[in-house]
Amino acid sequence: MIQGAALGVPLITAHLALFQTTPIKKGDKVLITGANGAVGLCAMQIARWKGAHPVGLVRSPESQEFLKSFGFNSQPGEAQNVVSLSDEDWKSQVKNIGPFSKVLNGIGNLHFDFFISSLADEGTYVTYSAPAGQREVTVDLFQLYRRGLKLDGVMSAGKPSYAYIFEDVKEGFESGALKGLFIEDSAVFPLEGAAEAYRLTRSIKNSRVVLNLSP
Numbered sequence: 001m002i003q004g005a006a007l008g009v010p011l012i013t014a015h016l017a018l019f020q021t022t023p024i025k026k027g028d029k030v031l032i033t034g035a036n037g038a039v040g041l042c043a044m045q046i047a048r049w050k051g052a053h054p055v056g057l058v059r060s061p062e063s064q065e066f067l068k069s070f071g072f073n074s075q076p077g078e079a080q081n082v083v084s085l086s087d088e089d090w091k092s093q094v095k096n097i098g099p100f101s102k103v104l105n106g107i108g109n110l111h112f113d114f115f116i117s118s119l120a121d122e123g124t125y126v127t128y129s130a131p132a133g134q135r136e137v138t139v140d141l142f143q144l145y146r147r148g149l150k151l152d153g154v155m156s157a158g159k160p161s162y163a164y165i166f167e168d169v170k171e172g173f174e175s176g177a178l179k180g181l182f183i184e185d186s187a188v189f190p191l192e193g194a195a196e197a198y199r200l201t202r203s204i205k206n207s208r209v210v211l212n213l214s215p
């Protein structure tokens with residue numbers, strides 16, 4: 001139940017980003033920002049389960065270590081799954097693995113030009129978040145049409161039904177190929193703890209924060 005509460009929106013968002021408009025296929029390389037975050041980790045796992053090669057960007061070696069517990073490899077090379085932005089040569093590491101069929105972006109306009117340059121021809125840049133102050137980009141329309149690139153946006157709220165997404169991933173969870181998100185015991189609060197829970201979201205690393213409304 002608690003896992004379900006933590007998974008819902010991130011899982012839907014990740015699935016839409018991977019399959020809406022230009023669905024990923026087996027063997028595709030997919031670059032995923034915020035790979036240790038909720039949406040990112042769902043996307044990393046679903047992409048791998050579907051036979052694609054996910055490459056996640058994180059901000060620290062600690063997050064690389066965290067992703068190791070989900071079976072993602074940080075060793076530089078062709079089979080690398082995780083690259084840390086804290087490495088001076090992170091761009092070369094990414095380039096060495098790419099080009100990518102898709103870039104999943106949850107960090108606004110950061111590194112936009114680099115991400116576009118990392119796409120394969122006909123590739124798709126899909127965004128699901130644009131924090132204030134990180135919303136604007138300059139798009140080279142010449143490059144866009146000559147390379148057949150696509151820009152896409154994903155919004156999980158306000159659609160009638162996502163039952164098909166849960167149907168699609170059910171087998172992955174049942175087989176153990178997909179795992180729930182990490183939730184520290186101390187990050188589960190009763191409703192009265194909502195204010196404290198909210199404060200914790202500002203500082204906690206890698207764990208989801210959950211309000212448990214059941215008595």
Ligand SMILES: NC(=O)c1ccc[n+]([C@@H]2O[C@H](COP(=O)([O-])OP(=O)(O)OC[C@H]3O[C@@H](n4cnc5c(N)ncnc54)[C@H](OP(=O)(O)O)[C@@H]3O)[C@@H](O)[C@H]2O)c1
Nearest residue numbers: 013034035036037038039040059106128129154155156157
């Ligand atoms: N469009 C939609 O329907 C939809 C649905 C769900 C969420 N969202 C949005 O998507 C975003 C991610 O959601 P989430 O639940 O996955 O959040 P999360 O669990 O907090 O994950 C955020 C991830 O982004 C990374 N990050 C943040 N700022 C960064 C920066 N400046 N450079 C590099 N990486 C950075 C974080 O790294 P650290 O761990 O190192 O901080 C973390 O990996 C949020 O803005 C959320 O509002 C949109």
